[in-house]
Structure formats: structure tokens, C-alpha cells
Amino acid sequence: MFIINSPLEEILEINHHIYLLKTFSPELTSIIKPGQFLNIRVSERVFPLLRRPFSVCDVDGDHLYLMFNIMGEGTSILAHKPIGSTLDILGPLGNGFNLDGNYETAVIVAGGLGAAPFPYVTRKLKGKKNILSFIGGRSKDDVITYNLQNATEASDDGSRGYKGNVIQLLEKNLEKLKSQKIKIFACGPTAMLRALKEFCIINNFECEASTECAMACGFGICQGCPIESTTEKDKYLLVCKDGPVFNIRDVVI
Amino acid sequence: MSTVDLSVNIGSLTLRNPIMLASGTVGYGNEMAEFTDLNKLGAIVTKSLSLKPRKGNPPQRIVETPAGMLNAIGLANVGVEVFLKEKIPFLKKFDVPLICNIAASTMEEYVECTRILTQEDTISAFEINVSCPNVKEGGLSFGNDLSAVGKITDKVRAVTNKPLIMKLSPNVSYIAEFAKAAKENGADAVSAINTLVGAAFNIFTRKPKIQNVTGGLSGPAIKPIAIAKVLEISKQVDIPIIGIGGIMDWRDVIEFMIAGSSAVQIGTLNFIDPSAPGKIVTQLEDYCMKNEVKNISSLIASYQL
Numbered sequence: 025m026f027i028i029n030s031p032l033e034e035i036l037e038i039n040h041h042i043y044l045l046k047t048f049s050p051e052l053t054s055i056i057k058p059g060q061f062l063n064i065r066v067s068e069r070v071f072p073l074l075r076r077p078f079s080v081c082d083v084d085g086d087h088l089y090l091m092f093n094i095m096g097e098g099t100s101i102l103a104h105k106p107i108g109s110t111l112d113i114l115g116p117l118g119n120g121f122n123l124d125g126n127y128e129t130a131v132i133v134a135g136g137l138g139a140a141p142f143p144y145v146t147r148k149l150k151g152k153k154n155i156l157s158f159i160g161g162r163s164k165d166d167v168i169t170y171n172l173q174n175a176t177e178a179s180d181d182g183s184r185g186y187k188g189n190v191i192q193l194l195e196k197n198l199e200k201l202k203s204q205k206i207k208i209f210a211c212g213p214t215a216m217l218r219a220l221k222e223f224c225i226i227n228n229f230e231c232e233a234s235t236e237c238a239m240a241c242g243f244g245i246c247q248g249c250p251i252e253s254t255t256e257k258d259k260y261l262l263v264c265k266d267g268p269v270f271n272i273r274d275v276v277i
Numbered sequence: 278m279s280t281v282d283l284s285v286n287i288g289s290l291t292l293r294n295p296i297m298l299a300s301g302t303v304g305y306g307n308e309m310a311e312f313t314d315l316n317k318l319g320a321i322v323t324k325s326l327s328l329k330p331r332k333g334n335p336p337q338r339i340v341e342t343p344a345g346m347l348n349a350i351g352l353a354n355v356g357v358e359v360f361l362k363e364k365i366p367f368l369k370k371f372d373v374p375l376i377c378n379i380a381a382s383t384m385e386e387y388v389e390c391t392r393i394l395t396q397e398d399t400i401s402a403f404e405i406n407v408s409c410p411n412v413k414e415g416g417l418s419f420g421n422d423l424s425a426v427g428k429i430t431d432k433v434r435a436v437t438n439k440p441l442i443m444k445l446s447p448n449v450s451y452i453a454e455f456a457k458a459a460k461e462n463g464a465d466a467v468s469a470i471n472t473l474v475g476a477a478f479n480i481f482t483r484k485p486k487i488q489n490v491t492g493g494l495s496g497p498a499i500k501p502i503a504i505a506k507v508l509e510i511s512k513q514v515d516i517p518i519i520g521i522g523g524i525m526d527w528r529d530v531i532e533f534m535i536a537g538s539s540a541v542q543i544g545t546l547n548f549i550d551p552s553a554p555g556k557i558v559t560q561l562e563d564y565c566m567k568n569e570v571k572n573i574s575s576l577i578a579s580y581q582l
Binding site: 025026027065070071072073074075114237238239240241243244245246247248249250251252258259260 | 336548551
């Protein structure tokens with residue numbers, strides 16, 4: 025991990041309120057793994073004070089992409105940064121997805137902006153594994169299928185794809201999932217991950233999930249982002265350093 | 278060749294420069310070492326240690342506030358035994374004074390931690406945290422109990438010959454009284470300030486933003502308060518002060534020294550720019566050269582009131 029200033033090349037609004045940022049950063053693209061994240065200082069001033077964490081969305085040659093929505097002051101400043109200005113990036117941080125393994129089909133499960141890490145996952149898996157993507161969101165604008173493969177969609181209000189949540193969508197496709205050797209890669213809201221964990225335990229599916237927690241530093245010194253371990257009694261792991269990707273069975277969600 | 282002398286003294290401890298890394302913002306050194314040359318610094322202060330490992334508070338532990346942040350980590354730490362076995366070997370590799378911060382729930386625990394740790398040669402000094410705002414065991418809050426601070430200082434002093442620094446709480450009416458109690462009971466220095474108690478609510482759910490409800494406020498928002506507290510101690514008590522509170526750059530360091538600090542600790546800034554402490558050392562040297570300050574220690578308490 026290191027701190028680097030990378031030029032901002034482009035910011036696109038790919039869905040309503042969902043932005044895709046492109047930066048030129050060969051130093052990062054040569055080493056970053058799918059599921060790892062970056063901590064970005066959006067302003068030199070004291071408000072916003074802390075860096076903002078973003079998982080890597082995609083890597084194409086020397087170009088790195090981040091996907092985000094406007095949550096507050098920090099992301100608003102980021103969305104309006106002038107093209108050509110530099111981004112103060114600290115990274116790569118955390119542990120990414122383990123894409124290797126004895127499985128035929130990668131099953132991507134994402135809710136809302138949880139789709140962010142999967143274009144890069146998809147890029148890495150293409151030609152090596154089959155890919156099925158199950159993508160959910162509250163409404164049509166929250167269902168993000170940017171650069172994903174074989175996406176089946178769900179929305180809570182039925183405005184896009186299956187009416188219901190993404191776990192119900194998985195249940196509907198259970199026969200298909202059980203007919204092959206799969207590994208699930210997931211990211212999304214806590215409620216989704218909690219339901220997914222139960223679904224994976226019941227059906228004996230392997231699953232890695234990217235988790236989220238408010239954090240200050242992103243590399244282990246502030247101890248601000250605990251997640252409870254299921255493998256060690258009475259112990260917190262850190263989302264930033266031990267995660268953000270965990271075997272879904274190893275953490276309390 | 279540099280003719281500037283950046284060294285400062287904290288009791289019998291000489292630091293090559295006044296830049297220390299604050300407890301709880303540097304872990305046990307290994308992550309920070311990837312960004313800043315620890316050998317360039319004045320000293321590093323470990324995460325608060327307790328006798329046994331502490332799990333810490335449940336999430337959410339942190340929230341950003343205007344020009345600052347609230348934290349309620351709950352003194353999560355590996356405990357004295359694991360620290361000595363697993364963390365000291367890495368820290369031994371560096372030529373930088375290591376100051377062990379100790380936080381305990383009882384008087385006996387402070388003494389026991391110090392008694393064990395003082396035997397480790399790598400540890401140069403102790404900083405006693407009597408002021409963590411986020412842990413209240415047995416209803417005790419030592420930091421704003423004048424006689425408790427005096428008593429802890431006295432008891433810990435009895436088990437170590439190493440320099441003893443008492444880290445004071447700003448959540449009191451007259452911090453100088455606490456510095457005086459520390460001095461009278463044998464402390465070599467005080468560090469000021471620990472975080473201020475703060476809270477923040479989500480206006481839609483009406484729930485506190487951090488699980489512990491209240492947390493410790495740090496960052497540039499608290500700097501003027503810290504400067505005032507340092508000044509108060511400096512004017513009333515003859516004891517070295519380590520200034521802490523919202524330092525973001527070399528100018529803040531100079532300001533803290535003018536207000537009465539012999540050295541400073543950098544905290545929240547490490548989360549944002551972990552490479553900053555090393556750069557600040559270089560910038561202090563530049564400031565001294567340009568302003569014909571031969572010894573940086575001449576800045577200490579040089580205020581013109």
C-alpha cells in the first residue's frame with residue numbers, strides 16, 4: 025500500500041445518481057485485485073476530513089474505475105472534481121476475492137451499489153469460469169448491471185426484472201444453481217448478506233462476501249471497523265485489514 | 278549541513294525532535310512503517326495496553342463530524358502478554374523511543390501492567406491513560422477525579438524508574454490542577470489533551486451515530502481547546518507538556534510549542550495521511566532555518582501574552 029496522486033480522466037453518470045470515475049494509475053492497476061479498495065482524500069481542507077473508501081470497480085490496462093453514488097459532502101465533491109485534476113489515493117487496501125478454486129460457475133450476487141466490485145471480478149473470470157449474475161435493487165435505477173455477464177435482475181418494486189429481492193430470485197433459480205459446482209461472490213446491504221448467509225448454509229454453497237463498515241484509516245491503525253468472527257470466540261476482526269472480503273461463514277452479519 | 282537542533286527533553290528522555298505519534302493512531306507501528314520512516318520521528322506511543330486483551334466496542338465505532346471525528350473504540354488491544362511476545366520484536370528493529378500507553382480499569386491493573394512492561398528494555402517511557410472517555414468500568418472515570426489521578430501516578434511511579442507521562446483529560450474544569458497532582462506524585466511529564474466527549478445523532482432514525490452513544494472528539498476541531506489547555510498548564514505548573522489535539526501540519530506544531538509544549542503528538546492526521554509525520558519533521562527544520570531558530574526547544578512556552 026502507498027499514497028499516490030493519479031490524474032482524473034473521466035466521470036460518467038451511468039445510472040441515475042450512479043457515477044463511474046476513470047483514473048490513470050499504472051502503479052495501482054498493476055497490483056490491485058478484485059475486491060480490494062482504495063481510500064481517497066477528496067479535499068485538502070479539514071471538512072470533509074477523512075478519506076472515503078471505494079472498492080475497485082474495474083481495471084482496463086492502466087486505467088482504474090470506481091463506482092459510487094452521492095452519499096454526502098465527500099462523494100459530492102468527488103463527483104464534481106474537474107477532469108485532469110489529481111486524485112489523492114491510498115491503497116490498495118484489504119483482501120480481495122479468491123477467484124481460484126474448484127468450481128465451474130461463479131455466481132455474482134449484488135444489491136444496489138454492491139455491484140461496484142463485480143465488473144473487475146467478471147473481467148478476471150471471463151474465459152475461465154461460467155458466470156451468472158443476480159442483481160437486485162430497490163427500484164429500476166438501483167439495479168446496476170454495468171459490465172456484468174448473464175445478469176438476472178430483481179427489484180423490490182418490480183419496476184425492473186423479478187419483483188422481489190435478490191435472495192428470492194436465487195431461491196427461484198435454486199435448481200439451476202444446484203445442478204453445477206458454484207461459488208458465490210457477493211456484495212450488498214447487510215440485510216441482503218444476512219439472508220444470503222442463511223441461504224448458503226442451508227444449500228451448502230461456498231460464498232465470499234465483501235462487507236462494509238464506517239472506518240477512518242482503512243489500513244488497520246484506527247481499529248474503527250470491527251466485524252465479529254464466528255471462528256474465534258469473542259473476537260472482532262477488522263473489515264479494512266482482515267476483509268473487506270470474508271468467507272461469509274466466518275463473520276457475524 | 279543542518280545547524281538546527283530539533284531535540285527536546287521530556288524529563289530524562291531526550292527526543293531527536295518533538296514529533297511523536299499518538300496512542301491509538303499508530304497501532305503497534307507496523308502499518309505506519311510502510312508510509313513514514315519511524316527512525317525519523319521523536320517517539321511513538323503504542324495503542325493503549327491493558328493487562329488482558331480487550332475486544333473493544335461493537336460497531337459503529339467512528340463517525341466524521343465537522344473538522345473532526347468521534348471515536349469509541351473501547352480500548353481494543355492485544356493485552357500485555359501478546360504485546361511483549363508478538364509486537365515488541367517488530368518495534369525493536371527501530372531506533373526510535375517507544376512509549377507504552379497503559380489503560381486500565383482498576384488502580385491495581387495500572388500498577389501490574391507497568392510492573393511487567395518496565396522490565397522490557399525496548400520501552401523507553403510510559404504514558405498513563407487516565408482519560409479514555411469511552412470505557413467506564415465499575416462506574417469509575419479516573420480522568421476527572423483529582424485524587425485518583427494523583428494516586429495512580431504515585432502507585433505507578435513506585436514500580437518504574439522510566440519516565441512517566443500522565444495523559445490528561447480535557448473534560449475537566451481546571452486541567453492545571455490535574456497536571457499539578459501528576460507532578461506532585463512523581464510524574465515526569467503530562468500529555469494534553471485526550472479527546473473531548475462528544476455525540477452525534479442521525480436526525481431521521483433519532484439514533485446516535487456511534488453505538489457507544491458518546492465518543493471522543495479529535496481532529497482540527499479541537500485544536501484551539503488543546504492550545505488553551507496546554508497554555509493553562511504551562512502558566513501554572515512547571516512540568517514538561519506534550520501537546521496533542523488536531524495537529525494537521527508543521528504550523529500547528531510550532532503553535533503548540535509556543536503555547537507551552539515541549540513535544541507534540543500527531544493523531545487523527547495519521548489516519549488521513551500516514552506519510553505526514555516524517556514530512557513535518559523536515560518542514561520544522563526548514564522553519565527553524567528560515568527563522569533563525571537554532572534550538573527548537575527555545576520555542577517552548579515562548580508566548581508573548
